[in-house]
Structures are given as C-alpha cells and as structure tokens.
Amino acid sequence: MIGRRGCLRLALFLCLAVLCVCGSTLAQSGGELRFCLHSEPKTFDPLLVDDDSSLAVRYLTAGVLIRSNRRTQALEPELAESWKVAKDGKQITFKLRHGITFSDGSPFSSEDVAFTIQRLMDPALHSPTGDAFRSGSGAVSTKIIAPDQISIVFPAAVAGLDRLFDQVAIMSAHSPKKTAAVLGPFMVAEYKAGSTVLLRRNPNYWKKDSQGHRLPYLDSIRLDIQPNRDVEMLRFKRGELDLINVMDSEYFDRLAASSPGLAHDAGASLDSEFMWFNQVANAPIPEYKRAWFRSTNFRRAISQAINRADMSRVVFNGHAQPAVGPVSPANKFWFNSKLQAEPYRPVSALKLLQSDGFHQQSGFLYDKSGNAVEFSIVTNAGNKPRERMAVMVQEDLADLGIKVNVVTLDFPSLIERISQKFNYEAAMLGFRNIDLDPNGQMNIWLSSAENHAWNPQQKSPETAWEAEIDRLMRAQASTADEKKRKESFDRVQEIVADQVPFIYLVNVNALSAVSNAVQGANPVILAPQTFWNAERLTLNATVQASR
Amino acid sequence: MIVARKFAWVVVVAVCAASLAANWLAPTGYAKQFRDAPSATPSAQHLLGTDELGRDRFARVLYGTRISLLLAPAAALVSTLLAALVGGLAGYLGGIWLRLARGFTDLFLSLPWLFLLITVRALLPLNVSPLVSVVITFFILGLLGWAASARVLSTSADALRNSDFVLQARASGLHGPRLFLVHVLPNLKPVLYAQFWISIPVFILSEANLGILGLGVAEPLPSWGSLLRELEGLISFREEPWRLVPLLLLIVVLTSFQLLLSNEEVTA
Numbered sequence: 001m002i003g004r005r006g007c008l009r010l011a012l013f014l015c016l017a018v019l020c021v022c023g024s025t026l027a028q029s030g031g032e033l034r035f036c037l038h039s040e041p042k043t044f045d046p047l048l049v050d051d052d053s054s055l056a057v058r059y060l061t062a063g064v065l066i067r068s069n070r071r072t073q074a075l076e077p078e079l080a081e082s083w084k085v086a087k088d089g090k091q092i093t094f095k096l097r098h099g100i101t102f103s104d105g106s107p108f109s110s111e112d113v114a115f116t117i118q119r120l121m122d123p124a125l126h127s128p129t130g131d132a133f134r135s136g137s138g139a140v141s142t143k144i145i146a147p148d149q150i151s152i153v154f155p156a157a158v159a160g161l162d163r164l165f166d167q168v169a170i171m172s173a174h175s176p177k178k179t180a181a182v183l184g185p186f187m188v189a190e191y192k193a194g195s196t197v198l199l200r201r202n203p204n205y206w207k208k209d210s211q212g213h214r215l216p217y218l219d220s221i222r223l224d225i226q227p228n229r230d231v232e233m234l235r236f237k238r239g240e241l242d243l244i245n246v247m248d249s250e251y252f253d254r255l256a257a258s259s260p261g262l263a264h265d266a267g268a269s270l271d272s273e274f275m276w277f278n279q280v281a282n283a284p285i286p287e288y289k290r291a292w293f294r295s296t297n298f299r300r301a302i303s304q305a306i307n308r309a310d311m312s313r314v315v316f317n318g319h320a321q322p323a324v325g326p327v328s329p330a331n332k333f334w335f336n337s338k339l340q341a342e343p344y345r346p347v348s349a350l351k352l353l354q355s356d357g358f359h360q361q362s363g364f365l366y367d368k369s370g371n372a373v374e375f376s377i378v379t380n381a382g383n384k385p386r387e388r389m390a391v392m393v394q395e396d397l398a399d400l401g402i403k404v405n406v407v408t409l410d411f412p413s414l415i416e417r418i419s420q421k422f423n424y425e426a427a428m429l430g431f432r433n434i435d436l437d438p439n440g441q442m443n444i445w446l447s448s449a450e451n452h453a454w455n456p457q458q459k460s461p462e463t464a465w466e467a468e469i470d471r472l473m474r475a476q477a478s479t480a481d482e483k484k485r486k487e488s489f490d491r492v493q494e495i496v497a498d499q500v501p502f503i504y505l506v507n508v509n510a511l512s513a514v515s516n517a518v519q520g521a522n523p524v525i526l527a528p529q530t531f532w533n534a535e536r537l538t539l540n541a542t543v544q545a546s547r
Numbered sequence: 548m549i550v551a552r553k554f555a556w557v558v559v560v561a562v563c564a565a566s567l568a569a570n571w572l573a574p575t576g577y578a579k580q581f582r583d584a585p586s587a588t589p590s591a592q593h594l595l596g597t598d599e600l601g602r603d604r605f606a607r608v609l610y611g612t613r614i615s616l617l618l619a620p621a622a623a624l625v626s627t628l629l630a631a632l633v634g635g636l637a638g639y640l641g642g643i644w645l646r647l648a649r650g651f652t653d654l655f656l657s658l659p660w661l662f663l664l665i666t667v668r669a670l671l672p673l674n675v676s677p678l679v680s681v682v683i684t685f686f687i688l689g690l691l692g693w694a695a696s697a698r699v700l701s702t703s704a705d706a707l708r709n710s711d712f713v714l715q716a717r718a719s720g721l722h723g724p725r726l727f728l729v730h731v732l733p734n735l736k737p738v739l740y741a742q743f744w745i746s747i748p749v750f751i752l753s754e755a756n757l758g759i760l761g762l763g764v765a766e767p768l769p770s771w772g773s774l775l776r777e778l779e780g781l782i783s784f785r786e787e788p789w790r791l792v793p794l795l796l797l798i799v800v801l802t803s804f805q806l807l808l809s810n811e812e813v814t815a
Contacts, residue, residue, distance in 0.1 A: 307582075314585045314600060376673040388600055391766045395580050405674055406766045413669035424673060 030201075030219035031539035033518065035243035035531070036226040036235075041197060044188060045179050046169030047120050050128040052527075053225070056245075059528050060199055060221060062169030063183020063206075065094055065113070066162055070524045070532035073332050073436060075162055079108065079170060079183060079206075089157030089480030092165075096148040100206040102172045102181040110150035114142040115173035117152055129167045132439070133158055135477075159477045159485060160437035185216040185535040197223040207535060216535035236513055239546075242539070243521070243530045244513040248385065249319040252511040262513050264523040264530075268321040269510040270328045270433040273389060274502045275377060275426055277302075279455040281462070283422035288371050293425070297356045299500040303342050305349040306396050312506050315388045319511055323504035325493045326444075330507065330525045331436050334486065336493040341504075346399055353400070365401035374403040375425040378417060381408035383430075389505060390428050418453065427453070430508075434527055438476060438489045445473045445492060454501045465499050517543035555806035562800055566613035573606030578767035588789075595789050598777060602767070608793055611769035615751055616800070618685040619771075623746035625689030627696060627739055631732075634697030638704025639731050648701055655694040663691070664757060677768035684757065684764060688750050696742040703738045707731050748801050751775075771797055 037053040046058045065080040077083070080094040100108040120130040121140045133140065136156030143151040158164065175181035180188065185207070186199035199221040207215045224241070226232050233251050235241045237258070247255070247263075256263035277293035278285060292298045308322035321329070322341035329335050350360070357368030365373040377393065379386050387408055394404040409417070417424045433440065443449045447458040447466045461467035469492055476488035496502065510525040519538045523530050531537065565572060581587075581601035589596045595604035637648030667687055675683070707713055708731070716730050755772030757763045764770040774793035784791060
C-alpha cells in the first residue's frame with residue numbers, strides 16, 4: 001500500500017516529469033528569432049570582419065577554439081578541449097575536440113586550425129583580426145602534432161594570447177564551400193543586400209545541452225538590415241522583432257515606461273565618453289592656449305569643474321556612470337579599483353587655476369598674461385548625447401569664467417581636424433571598447449601611435465610621464481605573466497588619472513530590449529549583449545505559431 | 548479677408564513684441580540649465596516645461612523666435628535680391644543671356660548643397676560666438692538659396708518682355724535699364740513677394756536640417772530650427788503636446804505672413 005504521503009510524492013514526481021518533458025519539447029521547438037543589423041555586413045569572410053554587422057554574423061556562425069564568456073568574462077573551451085600558453089608567451093598549444101564536423105559535413109582537425117592561422121597571418125589578406133597577433137617581425141609557424149593537437153609559435157610574445165582566439169573563426173582547409181562551411185551554431189542561408197541576412201541552424205553543430213539535445217534550439221535567425229532606430233523600436237513594439245541589442249537612453253526609457261519587463265539595463269559598459277585638449281607642438285593654435293593645454297593643473301582643473309554625476313543623470317537619464325579612466329569598472333580584471341571618478345569640485349578647480357596664474361575678473365577668467373580663457377570643443381554632429389554633454393561642460397566651465405564654444409562638425413571634417421591638420425582646441429568623442437585586454441589600447445597610449453589623440457606620432461616622448469606610459473605598455477605587452485601585466489597597466493591608469501591627458505566623462509550603460517517571446521536571454525555588457533548565448537535561446541510556442 | 552488680415556497683423560505684432568520682450572517675459576534666459584528638472588512638464592515656473600537639459604522651453608521659444616524672425620527673412624531677402632538680379636535681368640534681356648542664366652541656375656540647383664555647406668562649415672573658424680555663427684548660417688543660406696527663385700523669375704520676366712505693354716513702351720522709345728526699372732520690375736513685384744515669403748519657411752527648416760550636420764545655430768543659442776529638432780524621435784504627441792508649441796508657432800506666424808500678402812501677390 002502506498003500511503004497518502006507516498007501518493008503525493010508520486011503525483012509530484014509525475015508532474016515534474018511532465019514538466020521536464022514539456023520543457024525539453026519547448027527547448028527543441030525551434031522557431032525564428034528576429035532582430036536588426038544597423039548596417040549592411042561588409043563581409044562574410046570571418047577573418048576580414050571589421051564592422052558591427054559582420055561581427056554579429058561572425059559571432060553567430062563562427063566556431064572558435066576558445067570563447068570568452070560574455071557574462072563571467074572568463075575563457076571557456078570551445079573547439080579546443082584544452083590549451084596551454086608557453087611561459088615566454090610565444091607559443092600556444094591546443095588539444096582539439098573529436099568528432100566535430102563543419103556545416104557541410106567535412107571533418108574538423110588540426111589541419112583546419114593551421115590553415116586558418118596561415119591565412120589569418122598572411123600579410124596580403126590584411127586581416128584586422130590578424131593584426132592583434134602581430135607582436136614582432138618574423139613569420140608565425142604552426143606545428144601539427146596530431147590530428148587533434150596543434151602548436152602555434154609567434155616570433156615574439158603576444159600578451160593575452162589565449163583571449164585573442166575568441167575572435168578567430170576556424171575555417172575549413174578542404175571544404176569546397178570555403179567560408180560558407182562553418183563550425184558555429186548557425187550558417188548563412190540567404191542574403192538579400194539591403195534587406196535581410198537569414199541564418200539557419202547548423203545541423204552538424206557539435207554542442208549539446210545537459211540533456212543531450214543538440215544545440216541550437218532555434219531553427220533560424222533573421223537579421224533585418226535597418227539603420228533607422230525609430231523603425232526598429234516601432235517594429236519591436238509591434239512584436240515583429242525579438243531583440244534590440246543596443247539602445248540609447250531615450251528609447252530605453254520610453255520602452256521601460258510602456259513595457260518595463262522588456263527593457264534591460266546591464267550596467268556600465270566598456271564604452272567611455274571623454275574629451276581632450278590639443279597639445280600638438282606645431283598645431284595652428286595660439287601659443288598661450290597651447291601653454292594652458294599643456295599645463296597639468298589646467299587639465300586637472302577642467303576635469304574637476306565638470307559635474308559628471310549631473311551628466312550621467314541629465315543626458316543619459318541615469319543610464320551612465322561617471323567615468324574613472326581608460327578602463328571601465330565593468331572590465332573586472334583590468335580595472336584599477338584604487339581609482340575613483342573625479343568628483344565635482346569647482347572650488348578646488350579654481351584654486352588649481354590660480355596656482356597657475358589664472359585670475360577671475362568681472363566673471364571671466366584670465367591667464368597671467370591677461371588673455372581671456374576661451375576655447376572651442378569640437379564634436380561630431382548628430383550625436384545628441386554628445387552634443388548635450390558638450391553644452392553641460394559649457395555651462396559648468398562658465399561658472400569658472402571660462403567661455404566655451406561648442407562646435408559640431410560632420411565626422412570626416414572632425415577627423416581631418418583632430419588627426420591631420422590638428423586645427424582644433426579641444427575635442428569630445430567616445431571610445432567603443434570591445435576588447436577587455438589592454439593590448440587593444442596600445443594604439444592610444446604609445447606616444448608614437450596615431451591615436452595618441454592629444455599629441456600623436458611623437459618621435460620620442462615629449463614628457464616624462466608619456467615616456468613612463470610607453471615603458472609600462474611595452475612591458476605589459478611583452479610578458480605572459482598576468483600579474484605583472486596587471487601591475488603595469490594599473491600604473492598606466494594611475495598616471496592617466498594624475499596627468500589627465502583625456503578627461504573621462506562617463507561610461508554609458510549597456511541598454512537592450514528583449515521581447516517576452518524570447519526565453520533564456522540574459523543581456524550583458526559585452527557585445528553581443530543580447531544574443532551572446534544564441535544557441536540556447538528559445539521562442540515561446542505562441543510566437544512560433546504566429547510566424 | 549479684411550478680418551483675417553487684421554487678425555494676421557495682430558498675431559505678427561504680438562509674436563514680434565513677445566520675442567522682443569523675451570528678457571522681461573522669461574528672465575531666466577535661454578541657457579540656464581535647471582538640472583534637477585530635465586524634460587519637466589509645464590508648471591508655473593516653466594510655462595512650456597523644460598528641454599532635455601532642463602532649460603526653460605518658454606524662454607527658448609521666445610529667444611528662438613527673435614532669432615528666426617530676424618534672420619530667416621534677412622536670408623530670404625538676400626536670396627530674393629540675388630534671384631531678381633540673375634533671373635529678372637536674364638528674362639528681361641532674353642536670348643543668349645536667358646539661356647546662359649537658365650543653364651547656370653540648373654547647374655546650381657544640381658549641386659550637392661549639403662556637401663557644399665559641409666565644406667563651407669569646415670572652413671569656418673571654430674572660435675566664433677553663437678550669435679556670429681547664426682548670422683553666418685543664415686547668410687550662407689541666403690547666398691545659396693537663390694537659384695529656384697531665379698528660375699521662376701526668369702520665366703516671368705521673359706513673359707513680360709514679350710508682352711504688349713513692354714512692346715508699346717519700346718515703340719515709344721523706352722530702352723535699357725529705364726524700361727526694366729519702370730515697366731518690368733514693378734510687374735515682377737508680386738512674384739518677388741511670393742518668392743520671398745516662400746523662402747522664409749524653407750530657410751527655417753533648412754537651418755533645422757543643417758543643425759544635424761553641424762551648420763546650424765551653435766549651442767546654447769536657440770532658433771526655431773533647433774527647437775524643431777526637439778521633435779525628432781517624438782512618437783506620441785498626446786503625451787507631451789506642449790513640445791509642439793514651436794511647430795504651431797511656426798505655422799501660425801507663416802500663415803499670418805501669407806495672409807498679409809495682397810491678393811495679387813498670392814496669385815503670383
């Protein structure tokens with residue numbers, strides 16, 4: 001006899017079993033996920049990807065050896081079962097998984113990895129992904145140890161070597177389909193220029209869920225090419241789209257007001273907004289202004305006189321955080337936690353200026369030679385948040401008696417002024433950081449770099465602190481020891497906070513939208529924010545039936 | 548019609564007076580940021596609420612009206628005078644001059660305006676005050692906006708050249724500039740007026756569009772163009788109807804200007 005309690009247990013067990021079966025049926029039920037790309041993908045060759053739309057397609061279709069988990073920021077094995085980086089940082093050895101085939105059925109082996117690396121490092125290909133691996137002169141060699149084991153040797157140490165493989169899509173060495181043969185969860189099935197990219201599930205995808213069901217759950221993903229954000233929002237509200245990957249705060253708040261459950265704020269992203277002063281020695285600006293801009297006290301004072309908290313609250317409706325420095329606090333490993341965002345301190349700012357000989361008279365600020373302090377901030381036209389930030393800086397600095405002229409220019413004219421003619425005084429721009437590793441910022445911090453915005457392409461460092469940054473950046477790039485690299489880059493962040501070559505303003509939050517139809521979504525700060533786990537996303541049955 | 552014209556006069560005078568009295572009607576000014584109240588709804592303190600930076604929208608509408616009402620007609624005047632010079636004279640002279648002028652205006656109309664304006668803006672100095680920048684903006688618009696009007700005027704002047712009364716004047720011994728000034732130009736007046744009034748809203752809207760490209764009125768100075776830019780991305784008017792005030796004001800003022808035109812000018 002089964003007692004009453006036993007009956008209850010049995011009923012509970014049966015209910016759970018039914019739920020599990022239903023759940024797994026639902027997970028396997030397929031369907032088509034829909035969202036927008038904001039521009040045409042420039043290429044479907046995964047090694048030539050350099051734009052957001054192509055990046056999205058690559059993320060969904062490519063198989064990589066190592067994947068950086070977008071939520072934990074930790075590295076996870078994918079096609080490689082395990083890997084080992086040599087102590088000198090010049091060599092990495094992969095142990096590959098068995099029994100994996102490309103979407104066209106051709107088998108995956110170390111030959112494919114060798115082929116991909118040789119193609120990636122071919123100077124004639126000009127692969128943007130390959131550039132990150134170029135650490136020194138000399139060729140990169142591959143050594144196939146076994147069909148499931150391969151070693152790659154670089155001419156010099158590559159810092160953060162394993163993390164770079166997150167971007168390397170493994171291509172087939174033998175498939176006649178070439179780039180169309182993929183190892184990722186989806187494959188490109190159809191492309192209508194200016195309209196749609198249709199991805200279908202890869203029937204040979206190797207990954208399975210915990211219950212042994214082959215991933216991905218979705219049958220297809222339709223990427224509509226739609227540059228207009230208003231249209232994207234309207235289509236999302238009408239239920240025609242399931243995701244909006246990146247939103248600005250205005251759209252986000254509008255959506256949050258009408259459908260709070262659909263809007264997701266994942267917190268501060270890696271992206272930062274900042275301004276800087278022109279310190280180029282031969283720039284066509286008055287000598288007295290160059291002297292202001294080259295004064296550390298002047299730059300510090302301006303930084304202290306800007307109310308970042310107000311900026312975050314007013315311009316981004318609270319969906320931004322006052323920025324600390326070149327690394328966002330969202331970058332868990334590389335952020336120097338000893339540093340804090342510069343607080344709003346107008347009184348201290350005025351004292352700093354006075355220590356440099358500036359003085360106030362009739363509400364205006366003058367330097368020690370009697371020149372009224374006035375400068376222009378150039379920024380790109382059409383970017384509303386940036387224009388508003390510039391106007392807030394204008395008002396904050398007016399309190400110190402500084403006159404700021406805000407000038408918005410079309411992007412090509414702006415770039416020409418700040419990187420070729422150097423005919424500007426201050427500039428405000430944003431930095432879209434997709435790389436967690438500081439090596440991605442080498443082209444900004446080295447004094448000889450083109451993107452060393454405040455004073456680029458120096459033959460030798462013009463200041464002691466720039467020389468020190470050069471040394472530290474090179475030191476962190478030339479070792480595989482993560483601890484030593486972190487120490488060096490922490491010091492770089494401290495120097496930047498002290499010398500203020502860039503005045504960091506805010507880190508914008510990662511804002512996205514996910515419809516109720518999508519199950520399993522967990523928006524994060526790293527790109528691709530909403531579909532980083534696309535292989536495990538499902539759609540509810542009602543939506544599938546309606547499509 | 549007389550009542551409508553009287554009403555139009557009242558509107559135009561009232562709007563002009565209000566914009567001139569902006570300092571008194573909106574003492575907070577157009578640039579002051581009330582950062583604790585961004586995008587606020589209308590209240591006793593802010594009659595039309597505040598914009599995204601917390602600036603009083605009522606003050607910005609008044610100051611913006613002052614700028615646009617002063618500078619858009621000035622730009623329209625510049626462009627109409629240029630159109631009269633090129634189109635009127637070419638139509639009056641006829642023959643090769645007319646063909647040359649039409650070819651030139653066609654060429655000018657086919658120029659990629661926006662790229663031209665972007666180039667002009669890129670060449671301007673950066674450290675100019677917002678007021679100077681707004682004057683430059685409208686002046687450039689005036690200089691570049693004459694071609695379409697010139698096309699219309701050349702056709703009208705061409706028709707006048709072959710009209711009976713001009714033939715009679717010629718037969719009576721009237722030639723050259725005198726014939727143009729005494730008989731042709733007065734008859735072109737309705738067309739000139741019409742082109743002038745038509746140009747005003749065109750320039751206001753052009754300035755709004757140019758703002759997106761960086762050639763508009765520099766911050767923090769407001770203009771109708773920059774105020775209309777606030778409507779960008781506005782999905783529901785019902786939620787924030789007060790944001791439509793600049794648009795309604797533009798419609799009311801321009802309609803009033805049209806009503807002030809005499810019948811024959813309207814017909815032209």
